[in-house]
Amino acid sequence: MDVFYLIFQQTMMVAMAILVVALGGMFSERSGVVNIALDGIMIIGAFCGMFFIKMMQSAGSTMNPQIMLLCAMLVAAVAGLIYSMLLAFASVHMKADQTIGGTALNMIAPALCIFTARTFLGAKNIEITQNFFIRDGDLWLSKIPVIGDLFFSNTYITIYVGIAIWAVVLFVLYKTKFGLRLRACGEHPQAADSVGINVYRMRYIGVGLSGVLAGIGGLMFVLTTVGSFGGTVNGYGFLAVAVLIFGQWKPVGILFAAIFFALMGQIGSFYPTIPFLADLPIPGDVYRMLPYVATLVVLAFTSKKSRAPKAVGVPYDKGKR
Template identity: 40%
Template sequence: MSTMAVPDVAVAQVDEGFWTRTRKIGAVLLALGVVATVVFGALATDQQARFTLSETDGGAALEIDGTIGAILFGVIAAASGVALLAGVPKRWLTTLLGVGIVAFVLSFLCWQVSAAPEGRNFMPMVNMVRGTFILALPLIFGALAGVLCERSGVVNVAIEGQLLMGAFSGALFGSLSGSVWVGLVAAAIGGAFISLLLAVFAIRYLVDQVVMGIVLNLLAVGVTGFLYERLMQTDAQKYNSAPRFGTWEIPLLSDIPVLGPALFRSNLFLYLGLLLVLVIHIALFRTRWGLRTRAVGEHPTAADTLGVKVLRVRYRNVLLAGVVAGIGGASYTLALYSFTKNMIGGKGFIALAALIFGRWSPTGALLAALFFGFADQLGTYLGAIGSGIPSQFLAMLPYLATMLAVAGLVGRVRAPAADGKPYIKG
């Protein structure tokens, strides 16, 4: 009886071994490629899909027949899936996955741009890139706040509240003082205040960190909503008219096609966000502070044995994360909009997803934030050209991209080993 059971087990193991994560992703890419080739190719028109290198329809542009482009890029996406299904070495997974996703998106865009009404059948690449970075900004700051916390062993679900408190504080104190710099400092303090509560309750009193993060988000929504109604709605001129950071143009770099106008004719927050990604990445992986932070996040007991002050490191990094997230919130109210109730609208949770998608790395978080920012900007663009896709679905795009990325593309990732685990000094 036992000898007959062995073949069944062996077959099960062979089946499980065949459908590896690489092959599963390949099957999904193949299906997407077929959909793009057949459906997008059929719906596209023979008009030229124009991708202009300027902010308008004039000037240089990349052009391709809508139908040909939709089919061609669909075939490329399907070919990427076939290559993964064939069992290519695992080191090619990221490259082929990226090629497949980009090809699928380009196939979709060839359909949409070519089918747009006359005069709107073009995509201004400068506006798309600029919009992607602007919409990704709060996600970049929020994800960096998550990196600082979770690399130290503290789960930061309170990113939403930190962003919101930063946006509110920047608007309020910027309006009262008439200074963007005072507003920026106030935003940093507002985000740090939420982080201080997280640190005290999670580190000192050992409250469940996820539950505490949710409570702090609700606290931020309640406090800012109450003060908005009492102050800002009654006298917006005094309490909700903060000055804005202007556009800072970097000579020479701003003349680079597409990327120049989008990246180097922007406000302080974009430059600061990109600089923080670089600084935190170097600090995390190249300095003594970074080594201690990662040690505390992976094995706090061993770090303590070597003389690292575990709780001090966690307090410091959680507060620093609040400062970063608070500045990210100010990117709304000191650069773009007036404050409104709950204006962050779930971006803190998308930033948390970007943190996971980026594998707890500053540069990975940046790329993930840009991915979600592009999905958001794409929805705006499709609405502007009169796409036949329902507006409700377009509004869902960034959240749908978040779910697909985290559930389907991340795969098995490992958070820092001590993430979310309170440390009690023995």
């Protein structure tokens, strides 16, 4: 049972990070901009968040660690927002190929972060003191049987943030005027424009929101799984794009897809502790391949009826009909 709790807790940490990033991607794609730059934005968010924590800790700050983490998430969000504006500018105003623009941002991000870290900190990695972990018994809620073990012990505050973001996104996308307009811009921007919606602005907002969420998600991922920043998020930004497609560009689908992929990923790293998997004579690399193989298989089965936002990837041109 302990192994089960451990895997569940770990899965939740990763799942919430992927979820938040994929929701960001959803905003961007629903507004009509392909966002393959999620990986790069995650890296930038993670870097700025970790850098902030490092600076605060070395300044001897006595801030409550949980509040400090929330502040770091805010920093990551702002960094992600600024970085994503590069994509928005290229794809909305310059009508660039969005996939290529995104790829460029993916290449710049790790180089920029490693360069900055090496120039200003003297080392490639950013190491921080880990005092953000919520241990068993830290919260009185952890005394609740089963649920306490599942959600309120051995965890990070990030999973609550993730759940909250999901709920807000669900509401914004389906129950507000803004959500409707955003979705319209991804389906038929000309029609949206004809009723007075500023398509360019909506797409800027869509990409901006994806930057905010991907930045937060990047910090969530790096802090909860690796604990130090080394210039990469292990390609989880790309996995988030797959989650987005698997989840059919809808928040509920994305939630389940994220949990599925996180679970696959955790089997990759925890197979030695799972009794029956550890006994099998299979090299660890096979388990590490699992999330990616699972993505391929799942996409093969779901893609026939997959329906992306209609106008995604097409630069909006007012003169076109």
